[in-house]
Amino acid sequence: MLSPDEAANLIEAIAARRDRAAFASLFRHYAPRVKAFIMRGGTDAETAQEVAQEALIMVWRKAASFDRGRASAATWIYTIARNKRIDLARRAARPAIETEDWLTVFAPEEADADKSVLAGQTYTRVKELLGGLSADQLVVIQKAFFEDKTHTAIAEELKLPLGTVKSRIRLALGRLREALEKDES
Amino acid sequence: MSHPAPEELLLDYAAGALAAGPALAVALHVALDPAARRTVERLGVLGGALMEGEGEVPFDEALLESTLARLDGVGVEPKPAPYVPRPGFEWAPAPLAPYLAAQPNWKRVFGGFEEMRLGLPGEHRVSLLRLEPGRGLPMHRHAGEEFTVVLQGGYTDSTGNYGVGDFAVGPGPEQHEPIADPGEPCVALIVIEKPIVLTGPFGRFLNPLVRRGVI
Numbered sequence: 001m002l003s004p005d006e007a008a009n010l011i012e013a014i015a016a017r018r019d020r021a022a023f024a025s026l027f028r029h030y031a032p033r034v035k036a037f038i039m040r041g042g043t044d045a046e047t048a049q050e051v052a053q054e055a056l057i058m059v060w061r062k063a064a065s066f067d068r069g070r071a072s073a074a075t076w077i078y079t080i081a082r083n084k085r086i087d088l089a090r091r092a093a094r095p096a097i098e099t100e101d102w103l104t105v106f107a108p109e110e111a112d113a114d115k116s117v118l119a120g121q122t123y124t125r126v127k128e129l130l131g132g133l134s135a136d137q138l139v140v141i142q143k144a145f146f147e148d149k150t151h152t153a154i155a156e157e158l159k160l161p162l163g164t165v166k167s168r169i170r171l172a173l174g175r176l177r178e179a180l181e182k183d184e185s
Numbered sequence: 186m187s188h189p190a191p192e193e194l195l196l197d198y199a200a201g202a203l204a205a206g207p208a209l210a211v212a213l214h215v216a217l218d219p220a221a222r223r224t225v226e227r228l229g230v231l232g233g234a235l236m237e238g239e240g241e242v243p244f245d246e247a248l249l250e251s252t253l254a255r256l257d258g259v260g261v262e263p264k265p266a267p268y269v270p271r272p273g274f275e276w277a278p279a280p281l282a283p284y285l286a287a288q289p290n291w292k293r294v295f296g297g298f299e300e301m302r303l304g305l306p307g308e309h310r311v312s313l314l315r316l317e318p319g320r321g322l323p324m325h326r327h328a329g330e331e332f333t334v335v336l337q338g339g340y341t342d343s344t345g346n347y348g349v350g351d352f353a354v355g356p357g358p359e360q361h362e363p364i365a366d367p368g369e370p371c372v373a374l375i376v377i378e379k380p381i382v383l384t385g386p387f388g389r390f391l392n393p394l395v396r397r398g399v400i
Contacts, residue, residue, distance in 0.1 A: 074233030
């Protein structure tokens with residue numbers, strides 16, 4: 001396993017001195033996880049592997065943008081992998097259009113009075129949260145993240161009223177806020 | 186923020202499920218609203234944890250070798266400079282920058298109402314609108330979903346007053362007629378799923394142009 005601090009150190013080593021050994025360690029840990037995560041949505045192994053490889057190369061390119069005060073390595077790499085998956089899906093649908101990676105800059109750079117201290121969050125804390133969600137809430141969250149479906153598509157698939165899906169999402173987000181707030185305050 | 190984006194839309198965004206147009210609308214709102222940003226950051230933590238939690242998965246040594254070989258041609262980019270909007274686009278948050286032309290190219294639609302179309306992939310029509318203070322959009326209703334994010338100034342319609350960063354979700358079939366507030370011109374990003382239908386006596390003449398994408 002790789003602790004959040006170790007993972008952050010590896011990304012900073014890439015930024016500071018193009019450290020290929022650090023990249024290899026990061027790749028060993030995250031490339032298979034990105035691939036497995038992408039495959040959960042029904043993506044074939046070959047495409048998921050391409051997403052994983054492209055995402056980790058993006059980690060190398062953008063290592064200097066990583067800020068351990070803003071996000072953990074897992075969150076940052078998740079965001080990059082998500083964007084790579086989106087880019088790949090759009091390219092498949094419309095080969096002529098090159099999309100920008102604007103989603104990677106989802107937060108502005110300016111000083112933020114409300115600066116995030118979520119970076120210290122670990123897998124354990126969120127795992128506890130997921131364990132505490134009702135099965136109804138969990139299925140909506142999983143369909144969103146694993147299958148990249150919108151809440152509207154999820155409501156259609158589960159044959160549920162839109163309002164029911166919305167209230168499940170809001171309840172789950174309330175729980176997420178509670179679970180993470182301990183560290184934010 | 187008096188009109189935040191609905192949380193389920195923030196989940197769609199954080200999970201990467203939105204089409205390009207709606208994703209840009211949410212990205213701009215998130216850039217302008219600290220509370221929305223915090224929610225999206227929390228969702229990022231959740232996404233990261235779900236990914237981190239993937240169990241023991243087979244590792245492909247050859248893939249690492251081929252990736253390391255590719256790194257020779259890939260530089261580590263320096264830390265990007267803080268975003269500074271270009272002249273003429275002072276109201277543009279960072280996520281909008283890649284879609285803006287070199288110079289503002291407002292196209293006058295009619296008195297006091299200008300539009301700049303943005304080229305995004307997907308089925309949505311994505312535009313920046315600029316309204317002079319006190320001017321309104323013609324009475325219209327929405328055939329599909331519509332998202333609006335205010336970037337400068339503000340506007341008021343029957344559903345309330347909207348200022349910078351506020352997010353409006355198209356009210357469906359109800360008619361509405363937004364009027365720009367006094368002060369600076371109102372600049373907003375508008376993302377429309379299907380062409381709007383103009384319903385006022387003047388607007389009805391414009392519908393064929395709307396359908397053809399002229400305005």
